[in-house]
Amino acid sequence: MPEPLLALRGVSKVYARDGAPVRALDGVDLDIAAGEYVALTGASGSGKSTLLHILGCLDRPDQGSYRFAGTEIASLRPDALARQRRAVGFVFQAFHLLPRLSAVDNVALPLRYSGVAPAVRRARAVEVLRRVGLGDRLEHRPGELSGGQQQRVAVARALVGAPSLLLCDEPTGNLDSRSGVEVIELLEELWREGCTLIVVTHDPGLAARARRRVSMRDGRVVGVAEQER
Amino acid sequence: MMRELGELLRELWADRRRLFLVVVALGWGTLGLTVLLGFGHGFDRAMVGVLRESGDRMLRLSGGATTVPAGGLPAGRPVPLAPEDAAALRALPGVRLLSLEYTVRARVTLGAGEGPNARVHGVDDAYAEVRGIRVRGGGRFLSPIDGQERRRVAVLGDRIARDLFGAADPIGRTLLVSGQPFSVAGVLAPRITVMTYNGQDDDKIFVPATTLRALFGLRNPSFVVLEAARAERSAELVQEVRRTLAARLRFDPGDRAAVAIRDHAAQAREIGALILGIRLFLGIVGVLGLLVAAVGVANIMHALVDERVREIGLRLALGARPLQIRARALLEAALLVAVGGGGGLGLASLLLLGLDALPLDRSVRAYLGSPVPSLPVAAGIAALLGACALVAGWHPARRAAAVQPVEALRHA
Structure with a gap:
C-alpha cells in the first residue's frame, strides 16, 4: 500500500488559555490519501481547526509525528517549512485578504514568495480570478467586494500556486447560503481535477457532501465515516 | 530586487497616511540637526578665520x-x-x-x-x-x-x-x-x-x-x-x-x-577653547537629537509590526520565508529614513543656501560664517541616519519574522 499523502500518528497539542493548559489535540491518528475529499466536523473547541493548522504546517504538534508526502514536518527548518506551506492552499473563514491590495495583487501574493516573475504572477492571478468568476473585479480592493466575492478571491489565491492540498477552515461560515454553495461548488470542481480537499465545518449539509467525514470531540477523532453520494 | 523594492514602494504608498507622520518626524529632526550643525560649522570656521586675522600670537x-x-x-x-x-x-x-x-x-x-x-x-x-x-x-x-x-x-x-x-x-x-x-x-x-x-x-x-x-x-x-x-x-x-x-x-x-x-595669544587660546566647547556642545546636541529620532523610528516600527501581526502571519501562511519578512521590515525602516532624512537634508540645504544668499551686514556674516551644509556634516548625518535605520528596523524585523502564523490568524 502506498504511503498516504498526510499521515498523523499520536499528534497532541496543548495550549495555555488563561494560564490553564488546554489539550486541543489528544493523540490523533489519521491518514489521508491523495485526491481525498474529507470533512472535519465537531463542536466548537473540538480541535478541528488546530488539526487543520497542523496539516497546513501553520502549527507544530507538541507530540507525535506528522508526515506530509513522506516528509517529517517537525524536522524542517524555517525556509523548508515556508516551501512546504507553498504546496498548500488555504481558505479561511475570515478570508484574510490584505485590504490595501487589489484582488489581483492579493491573488498574486503567494507566487511572489515562490519566486515567480512579476509579469507571470499577474497573468496567472488574472487567469484564476477569471476562473472563479471575478474577471471583471481585478483591480477592486477587498472592501469593494461582497463577502462571496472576497471568499472567491481567497479561493483564487489558494489555487494560484497549483497546490496539491486545499485546506478550508469554515469556508462558507461568513457567507449567505447562495454564495456558500457557489464557493463550495468551486472547491469541489478543484477536487475533481485532482486536488486533495479538506474542509473544516460544523455545517451538516456541507459535511454531507464530502466522501469521508472525520468527527472530533475534545481533541480526539471519535468517528470516521465513508459517505456515498 | 528592484521589483521587490517596487512592490514594497507600492504597498507603502497605499499606507501613506500612517507613514506620513514618521517621515515628517524624521525630516524635521534631520532639518533641525543639519541647520544646527551647518550654523555651528559656519560659525566655527568664521571664528577660526577671525581669530587668525586678529593676530593670534x-x-x-x-x-x-x-x-x-x-x-x-x-x-x-x-x-x-x-x-x-x-x-x-x-x-x-x-x-x-x-x-x-x-x-x-x-x-x-x-x-x-x-x-x-x-x-x-x-x-x-x-x-x-x-x-x-x-x-x-x-x-x-x-x-x-x-x-x-x-x-x-x-x-x-x-x-x-x-x-x-x-x-x-x-x-x-x-x-x-x-x-x-x-x-x-x-x-x-x-x-x-x-x-x-x-x-x-x-x-x-x-x-x-x-x-x-x-x-x-x-x-x-x-x-x-x-x-x-x-x-x-x-x-x-x-x-x-x-x-x-x-x-x-x-x-x-x-x-x-x-x-x-x-x-x-592666550586670549586666542581661550577663544579656541570656547569654540571647542561650542563644537562639543553642538555635537552632543546633534547626537542626542539623532538618538531621539532613532527611538522614534524604532517605536513607530514596533507599532507597525504590532498592527501587522495578522498580515505577517498571513504572509507566512502563504509561504513567505522569515528572511523575506525581516528584509521587508528593514527595507521599510531604511526607506522611511531615506525619504524623511533625505527630505530633511534637502530642505535644510535649501534653507542654509537661502540664508547664505541673504544680504546680511558684513560683520554679522563674519561672525555667522557661511552656514553652508558642508560635505562632512551631510555625510555624517547620512551615516548616523543609516545607523538609526538599522537600529530602528532590526528589532521589529526580528519580532516580525518570529510571528507564529497560526497565532496571528487566530487573533484576527
Missing part, C-alpha cells in the same frame, strides 16, 4: 605707572615705553617680529573742505604680519624703505577708504592728514577682528611710524606690538619681556601695572 605692550617703590624711586611713577626699549625687546630670542605703534587723531581730507577726524597709526612694516592684516589686491602695506625714508604713504582701512573715495580706487591718490599730503599705497582687505583695541582696523589709517613721529613731534609709541616665535609659550615670553623692561626701566618685575602686557 601677538603681545601688545603699553606704558603704565608703578604701584610699588623700586630702584629707590617712589610708587606712582609713570613708566613710558621708549623706542630704545622696544629695540631691546626685539633682541629677545622669543620675539619673532616687533612694531612700534603711535596713535593720533587727525583731520583727514582730500583737499579743501571737511573730512573725518580719523585715527592715524604710525607703524613699522612688520605690523601687518603681527596683526594678521591683509591688503587688497593692487596695493601694498608699508615697506621697510617707507620707514627708513619717512615716506608720506598711507594704507587705509576698508571703511575709511570708502568714506573718503567712494567707489573710486584710492591707490595712488593723495589725501591730507592734518594738511600734509600722503599718497595711498594700499587698502586693507575688509576685516573683523575679535581682539581689537582703539577701534576696528577698518576705520584706521596706517602710515610709517617714523613719518608720524616727525610730523607730530612724538617721542614714545602708544603701543609696542610683537609676535611670539611660539604662540603656545606666550606666557613665558610675557615674563621675559617684563623682566627685561623692569631691568631697563627700574621697576619691580612683580609690578604688573608698570607696563601693561596684553597676551593676545
Whole structure:
C-alpha cells in the first residue's frame, strides 16, 4: 500500500488559555490519501481547526509525528517549512485578504514568495480570478467586494500556486447560503481535477457532501465515516 | 530586487497616511540637526578665520605707572615705553617680529573742505604680519624703505577708504592728514577682528611710524606690538619681556601695572577653547537629537509590526520565508529614513543656501560664517541616519519574522 499523502500518528497539542493548559489535540491518528475529499466536523473547541493548522504546517504538534508526502514536518527548518506551506492552499473563514491590495495583487501574493516573475504572477492571478468568476473585479480592493466575492478571491489565491492540498477552515461560515454553495461548488470542481480537499465545518449539509467525514470531540477523532453520494 | 523594492514602494504608498507622520518626524529632526550643525560649522570656521586675522600670537605692550617703590624711586611713577626699549625687546630670542605703534587723531581730507577726524597709526612694516592684516589686491602695506625714508604713504582701512573715495580706487591718490599730503599705497582687505583695541582696523589709517613721529613731534609709541616665535609659550615670553623692561626701566618685575602686557595669544587660546566647547556642545546636541529620532523610528516600527501581526502571519501562511519578512521590515525602516532624512537634508540645504544668499551686514556674516551644509556634516548625518535605520528596523524585523502564523490568524 502506498504511503498516504498526510499521515498523523499520536499528534497532541496543548495550549495555555488563561494560564490553564488546554489539550486541543489528544493523540490523533489519521491518514489521508491523495485526491481525498474529507470533512472535519465537531463542536466548537473540538480541535478541528488546530488539526487543520497542523496539516497546513501553520502549527507544530507538541507530540507525535506528522508526515506530509513522506516528509517529517517537525524536522524542517524555517525556509523548508515556508516551501512546504507553498504546496498548500488555504481558505479561511475570515478570508484574510490584505485590504490595501487589489484582488489581483492579493491573488498574486503567494507566487511572489515562490519566486515567480512579476509579469507571470499577474497573468496567472488574472487567469484564476477569471476562473472563479471575478474577471471583471481585478483591480477592486477587498472592501469593494461582497463577502462571496472576497471568499472567491481567497479561493483564487489558494489555487494560484497549483497546490496539491486545499485546506478550508469554515469556508462558507461568513457567507449567505447562495454564495456558500457557489464557493463550495468551486472547491469541489478543484477536487475533481485532482486536488486533495479538506474542509473544516460544523455545517451538516456541507459535511454531507464530502466522501469521508472525520468527527472530533475534545481533541480526539471519535468517528470516521465513508459517505456515498 | 528592484521589483521587490517596487512592490514594497507600492504597498507603502497605499499606507501613506500612517507613514506620513514618521517621515515628517524624521525630516524635521534631520532639518533641525543639519541647520544646527551647518550654523555651528559656519560659525566655527568664521571664528577660526577671525581669530587668525586678529593676530593670534601677538603681545601688545603699553606704558603704565608703578604701584610699588623700586630702584629707590617712589610708587606712582609713570613708566613710558621708549623706542630704545622696544629695540631691546626685539633682541629677545622669543620675539619673532616687533612694531612700534603711535596713535593720533587727525583731520583727514582730500583737499579743501571737511573730512573725518580719523585715527592715524604710525607703524613699522612688520605690523601687518603681527596683526594678521591683509591688503587688497593692487596695493601694498608699508615697506621697510617707507620707514627708513619717512615716506608720506598711507594704507587705509576698508571703511575709511570708502568714506573718503567712494567707489573710486584710492591707490595712488593723495589725501591730507592734518594738511600734509600722503599718497595711498594700499587698502586693507575688509576685516573683523575679535581682539581689537582703539577701534576696528577698518576705520584706521596706517602710515610709517617714523613719518608720524616727525610730523607730530612724538617721542614714545602708544603701543609696542610683537609676535611670539611660539604662540603656545606666550606666557613665558610675557615674563621675559617684563623682566627685561623692569631691568631697563627700574621697576619691580612683580609690578604688573608698570607696563601693561596684553597676551593676545592666550586670549586666542581661550577663544579656541570656547569654540571647542561650542563644537562639543553642538555635537552632543546633534547626537542626542539623532538618538531621539532613532527611538522614534524604532517605536513607530514596533507599532507597525504590532498592527501587522495578522498580515505577517498571513504572509507566512502563504509561504513567505522569515528572511523575506525581516528584509521587508528593514527595507521599510531604511526607506522611511531615506525619504524623511533625505527630505530633511534637502530642505535644510535649501534653507542654509537661502540664508547664505541673504544680504546680511558684513560683520554679522563674519561672525555667522557661511552656514553652508558642508560635505562632512551631510555625510555624517547620512551615516548616523543609516545607523538609526538599522537600529530602528532590526528589532521589529526580528519580532516580525518570529510571528507564529497560526497565532496571528487566530487573533484576527
